[in-house]
Amino acid sequence: MxxxxxxxxxxxxxxxxxxxxxxxxxxxxxxxxxxxxxxxxxxxxxxxxxxLTRQTISLTVLAEGGDIIPLPVGPLAPDAEVTANGTPLVNSIMPGRWPVLILPETMTGPIALTYEAGFAxxxxxxxxxxxxxxxxxxxxxxxxxxxxxxxxxxxxxxxxxxxxxxxxxx
Missing domain, CATH: 1.10.3230 (Hypothetical protein yqbg)
Structure with a gap:
């Protein structure tokens, strides 16, 4: 990835x-x-x-709705927003040192993900x-x-x- x-x-x-x-x-x-x-x-x-400090991470994945996608860089920054094709995703993230995204069922194909990672x-x-x-x-x-x-x-x-x-x- x-x-x-x-x-x-x-x-x-x-x-x-x-x-x-x-x-x-x-x-x-x-x-x-x-x-x-x-x-x-x-x-x-x-x-x-x-x-280490806040960074914006951008990637594109080829996915099917409902896929579980481990985000490549952790931890998720405090108050970070994850977007897929520009749409904020709410309640789709399992935070932690290695955050995981669960795509909504309606999202398929190439998906541009953006999120903020870092301790603060x-x-x-x-x-x-x-x-x-x-x-x-x-x-x-x-x-x-x-x-x-x-x-x-x-x-x-x-x-x-x-x-x-x-x-x-x-």
Whole structure:
């Protein structure tokens, strides 16, 4: 299933928290550190198939009325509205970390779905362990910037945390 994300610019970790974690006391590299935070967050979101801060998720599915469709990115944002072909769906969602949509019987064919996912709008709503994973990943990138010997992927500390949030597929 392919989908697109339209993220907000809200940071899942505050710059101050990241600078404390990195032990950076000056302001000269604030923009660079913020970029590492966002890059680490996007890597973790892709690995776990989650949204840390509010994002709009759009996808098209070929479905029959009554189909049960697992939404690809969780959790469903607080007060999120799910639309199918522009029509809001009410009482058709089973929320949770991995929300599920039950299509109304009248909807068939290609259906454009849009919904908002994410823990909320600010870093205060992102679970502490995921914030730590982001800071560990950002610290690794910051400490190894410019190195050609570094292998891509999550650092072990971030991978252990993310494993608890990753969806298991049958």
């Amino acid at each position: 392919t989908y697109t994300r339209t993220p907000t610019l809200a940071s899942p970790v505050t710059l101050m928290d990241a600078k404390h974690h990195l032990r950076v006391m000056h302001d000269d590299e604030d923009l660079l550190i913020q970029r590492y935070i966002l890059a680490a967050a996007r890597e973790i979101e892709a690995y776990c198939e989650i949204a 709008d600010t870093s205060a709503s992102v679970p502490d362990d995921l914030q730590l994973a982001i800071m560990e990943q950002a610290a690794f990138a910051y400490d190894n910037r410019g190195s050609v010997d570094v292998r891509p992927g999550l650092v072990p500390a971030a991978a252990r945390i993310c494993a608890r949030y990753r969806r298991v597929r049958a």
